[in-house]
Structure formats: structure tokens, C-alpha cells
Amino acid sequence: MDTVHDLGGVQGFGPIPNTDEDDSRLFAEEWKARIWAIAMMSMGRLRADDTGWTLDWYRHVLERLPPDLYLRMDYFEKWILAMMVTAIDEGIAEIGDFRGDGPVPEPFAYTTATPLIRQAETPGRFAPGDTIVTRRDLPSMHTRLARYMRGRRGVIERVIGPQPLPELAAEGTVLREQTYVVRFRMAELWPEAEDNGDSLVTDMWDSYIEPA
Amino acid sequence: MSSHHSEKAAHLHRELHSHLPPDPALRLKALETVLVRKGFLAEHAVDDWLDDYSENVGPMNGARVIARAWTDPDFAERLADDSPAAFHALIPTIDKGYPIVAVFNGPQVHNLIVCTLCSCYPLGVLGMSPSWYKSVEYRARAVRDPRGVLAEFGTTLPPGVDVRVWDSTSDRRYMVVPERPRGTDGWSEEALAALVTRNSMIGTVRDLSPVADGS
Numbered sequence: 061m062d063t064v065h066d067l068g069g070v071q072g073f074g075p076i077p078n079t080d081e082d083d084s085r086l087f088a089e090e091w092k093a094r095i096w097a098i099a100m101m102s103m104g105r106l107r108a109d110d111t112g113w114t115l116d117w118y119r120h121v122l123e124r125l126p127p128d129l130y131l132r133m134d135y136f137e138k139w140i141l142a143m144m145v146t147a148i149d150e151g152i153a154e155i156g157d158f159r160g161d162g163p164v165p166e167p168f169a170y171t172t173a174t175p176l177i178r179q180a181e182t183p184g185r186f187a188p189g190d191t192i193v194t195r196r197d198l199p200s201m202h203t204r205l206a207r208y209m210r211g212r213r214g215v216i217e218r219v220i221g222p223q224p225l226p227e228l229a230a231e232g233t234v235l236r237e238q239t240y241v242v243r244f245r246m247a248e249l250w251p252e253a254e255d256n257g258d259s260l261v262t263d264m265w266d267s268y269i270e271p272a
Numbered sequence: 273m274s275s276h277h278s279e280k281a282a283h284l285h286r287e288l289h290s291h292l293p294p295d296p297a298l299r300l301k302a303l304e305t306v307l308v309r310k311g312f313l314a315e316h317a318v319d320d321w322l323d324d325y326s327e328n329v330g331p332m333n334g335a336r337v338i339a340r341a342w343t344d345p346d347f348a349e350r351l352a353d354d355s356p357a358a359f360h361a362l363i364p365t366i367d368k369g370y371p372i373v374a375v376f377n378g379p380q381v382h383n384l385i386v387c388t389l390c391s392c393y394p395l396g397v398l399g400m401s402p403s404w405y406k407s408v409e410y411r412a413r414a415v416r417d418p419r420g421v422l423a424e425f426g427t428t429l430p431p432g433v434d435v436r437v438w439d440s441t442s443d444r445r446y447m448v449v450p451e452r453p454r455g456t457d458g459w460s461e462e463a464l465a466a467l468v469t470r471n472s473m474i475g476t477v478r479d480l481s482p483v484a485d486g487s
Contacts (some may be wrong), residue, residue: 061278068388068439071418078402082471083331086400091300095367098304098402099322101313112274114364119390124282129289135391137296144303145284147312149275155284158299159291159305162365168310173274205443206388208415218310219403223442231276239442246435250416260415263442263485 064127069208069250076263077110099143110148112174114188116229120202121145177233184238184266185264190216191272192242194264202230205268209260214244214270217261225265294446328365330399333446335468337362337374339461342452351449352376370396376449377439377478382433383448384422384475386414387440394445402470415439425476447473453481 087093104111119195123130130138147153151171156162186192196211202227222236231236244260246253292299307313326403340362341348350359351374361369372394374385387393388411389476394403405408414421418435422428429435450472456464 066389067408067411068386070412073412074288076404076409076421077407077411078404079425079476081402083402083405086330088403089297091297093322094318095300095305097318097325098300098307099315101317101321102307105312110275114274117274121277121281124278125285126282126289129285131408133472134296135403137299140299141285141288144288144299145281147303147307148284149277149280150273152312153306155287155291157310158288158302160302166310166314170273176441201276202314204389204439206439208388211401220442220444227453229385235301241461245419253416257435258418258436260437260439262439263444267273 061123062207063123064130065123066207069205086209092134095136095139095143098144099139099185102146103145106146106150106154109170110175111170112176113146113150114176114224114232114234115231116224116226117232118142119226120230121149123202140266143243154193169271174232176249179228179233179235182238182266184219185238185271186216186219186238186266186269188216188218192216192269193272194242194269195267198227198268200227200230205264206262208249209262211245212244213246214242214248214269215243217243220263222263223263239263240266240269242269278339297444315388315418323401328395331468331470331473332396332465333359333363333366334394334470334473335465336461338449338468338473339465339467341374341449342464343461348376351484354448366397370442372395372397373444373446374449375436377450377451377475380433382422382429382435382438382475382478383446384414385440385446385448386411386433386437388412388415389439389441390443392440394447397445398447398473402474405474422476424479425471427476448475449473450478450480453479455481 119157144158152168193213194210198205215238218241220239225235242264246258247255286428337359341351355372355374356368359366377383389486415437418437436445467480472480
């Protein structure tokens with residue numbers, strides 16, 4: 061889905077905020093530290109319990125925030141909502157529990173376990189130095205092929221090993237596919253970029269690219 | 273169980289947002305209370321987790337590794353070839369499977385890290401990222417106007433230096449290894465590590481010289 065989370069290259073934003081932020085204080089407020097801890101622990105437990113939860117599914121949950129909230133909410137505020145959605149989706153809690161309008165909740169039980177489907181690894185098609193072109197469209201719920209990288213020519217810089225394909229991982233299927241470091245000249249990506257040595261480098265899955 | 277149902281997630285966001293008090297601290301409290309009462313999280317688990325995290329994870333880990341790489345060429349080579357192994361060798365509390373990748377600045381190259389699609393960062397090694405790193409402004413602009421972004425951090429690249437912007441899309445997490453600053457011959461690893469800033473490990477700052485230019 062092409063939602064507002066795909067921000068790379070979107071124009072019209074102002075200066076970067078808080079550029080002089082203090083290094084020594086990792087969390088500005090207590091609630092931010094706590095949502096972080098809760099999320100990390102919850103993810104660990106959902107993985108261990110093999111409920112079908114994946115980081116790509118969680119990313120997609122964040123991507124489904126209403127667009128206006130996505131753009132204006134603090135990072136950690138988004139995580140609070142996404143963790144509540146996760147708890148409800150997994151069968152751990154109900155909306156009313158978070159409103160505090162019912163009796164003290166009972167211990168939870170996952171409704172049904174839907175373990176991840178694991179598929180055989182697929183071989184890679186590319187080698188360092190290959191010129192490639194990225195796919196123009198990927199009709200999927202969740203992707204890590206950003207809009208600004210689509211339909212562009214680049215060069216394979218390194219082969220970096222198989223990783224779960226995000227499109228399928230978000231839907232509960234683990235298919236490990238070869239990934240690559242791909243390099244693009246800035247002038248290939250942006251109409252106003254000077255044709256100099258500046259470049260954009262990113263990791264890409266085999267099915268995101270085709271031979272040029 | 274995970275439904276992997278996109279529209280259900282969107283619906284739940286809208287329902288929750290319209291029914292909960294706006295204050296995030298209150299929302300957090302509700303979340304934590306429910307997860308503990310349900311038995312999904314153990315009581316005091318959050319405090320224990322945070323104690324452990326603040327003790328073992330933070331920018332100091334990256335600074336130690338970088339200072340070692342500046343003083344030990346064999347270690348620098350190992351860091352370039354197999355970053356997780358190098359991190360684990362120096363800091364055993366870091367899992368050797370942590371998918372960190374060190375990218376090196378040089379006389380002709382400057383690296384800058386961003387995650388345009390969310391805010392990926394080596395959180396398990398360097399701790400929480402700066403708030404600006406997670407801002408929509410940084411995520412939108414770093415890939416399109418990296419030199420303009422650098423200027424807002426007071427960083428101007430010398431002529432002949434190319435920018436390499438790394439957009440984090442996969443499970444790998446990047447960290448920039450800045451160049452060893454001038455004027456630090458004979459410095460101890462500890463003193464060198466103290467020069468390394470969080471921003472320099474993302475690449476918004478390039479020059480870590482302890483003395484001002486021209487002195």
C-alpha cells in the first residue's frame with residue numbers, strides 16, 4: 061500500500077527539529093522509555109509464542125495509522141496505539157480494557173495459534189557490478205521498496221545474504237530471498253540533483269529488481 | 273494470533289484514538305496496566321528491562337568500537353568485514369548475531385544514515401535514536417537533499433567528498449565510523465571514545481576534532 065509513511069523525497073517539509081539534542085539522555089520523558097520497553101518485551105514474547113507475529117506485520121500496523129495522525133504524532137505516541145492494536149489483534153485484550161470501562165481483566169489466552177508458514181529459500185539472480193532496474197509497482201499490503209526507488213537504474217554493490225521477504229512476512233509467511241546492496245546515482249533519483257559522485261545506497265530483495 | 277488483516281488494524285487505530293484520552297502518558301498507563309493484569313507482561317518487568325537497557329546499551333558501545341578501530345588496524349579490518357563479530361569481541365553483551373554494519377567515512381566519502389520508511393536504527397547496540405532522526409523532516413529530506421540537511425547540523429563537506437546516503441530498508445542496521453580527528457596522536461582509547469558523538473555515528477556530523485580549525 062502507498063501510505064504516507066513512505067516519506068523519502070517528499071518535499072515541503074521545514075528544517076530538521078532538535079538538531080542539538082543532548083546525547084546523554086536517551087528518553088526525554090518517562091512514558092517514552094516505558095512504551096519502548098513494553099514494545100520490546102511484547103515483541104520478544106509474541107515471537108517466542110509463535111503467534112504469527114512479525115516485525116513487518118507490526119510495521120504495517122504502524123503504517124495503517126490514520127494519515128493525519130501518522131504525520132503529526134510523536135514517534136512513541138504512534139507506538140502506544142500500535143501496541144494496543146497488536147494486543148487486541150492477538151486476542152490479549154479488548155478495546156474496552158484500555159478505556160478502563162469494564163471489570164478487572166482476566167488472564168488472557170491467545171484465541172488460535174497461527175504459526176508462521178516457512179517456505180524454502182529462493183536462489184539469487186544477481187552479482188556485484190550488475191546493472192539493474194527496480195520494479196515500478198508491487199501490488200502488496202506492505203513493502204520495503206520505497207516509492208522514490210521504483211523504476212530506477214542502479215548497480216549491485218554487494219550480495220549480503222537471504223532475508224525474509226517483507227511482502228510475505230507481513231502476512232505471516234517466511235520466504236528467505238537473496239538481498240543486495242544496491243547503489244543509485246542521486247541524479248538517477250532526483251530531477252534537481254547534480255550529476256556528481258553523490259549516491260544513495262540501500263538493501264534490496266531479489267524480487268524488487270530486474271536486469272537492466 | 274496475528275490476523276495480518278490490514279483494514280482491521282486501520283479500524284482499531286481509529287476506534288482507539290477516538291475513545292482514549294489524548295495525553296500519551298495516560299494512554300501508556302492504560303496499556304501497561306492491562307498487559308500486566310492480563311498476565312502478558314510480568315509485574316515490574318518494565319522497570320527491570322529499562323535498568324538492564326540503560327546499563328548495557330547506548331552510544332558508548334559505538335564509541336568504544338570506533339576508538340578501537342582508530343587505534344588497531346586489524347580490528348578496523350575486522351569491523352569492516354564482519355561488524356557483528358567485531359562488536360561482540362569487544363563488547364560481549366552484544367549478541368554476535370546483531371545485524372549491525374559499520375560503514376567508514378574516508379577522505380573522499382561521507383556516509384549518512386536514514387530510514388525513510390520507519391525509523392530503523394541500531395537500537396540494540398546504540399540505544400534510542402535522537403528525536404530528530406525519527407522526525408518526518410529528516411526522513412523526507414535526507415535522501416533528497418543530504419547536503420542541505422548536513423548544513424543544518426553545521427556540517428559542510430570539503431571539496432571532493434562524495435555523499436553516500438544509506439536508506440535502511442532491510443534488517444541490517446548501519447553505523448557510521450567517522451575518521452579519526454586530527455590532533456589526537458597518542459591519545460588513549462578512552463579519550464578517543466569520548467570524542468565520538470551519537471550524531472557522528474549517524475553521519476550528520478563529520479569533524480570530531482577536539483580543537484577548532486586553524487588553531
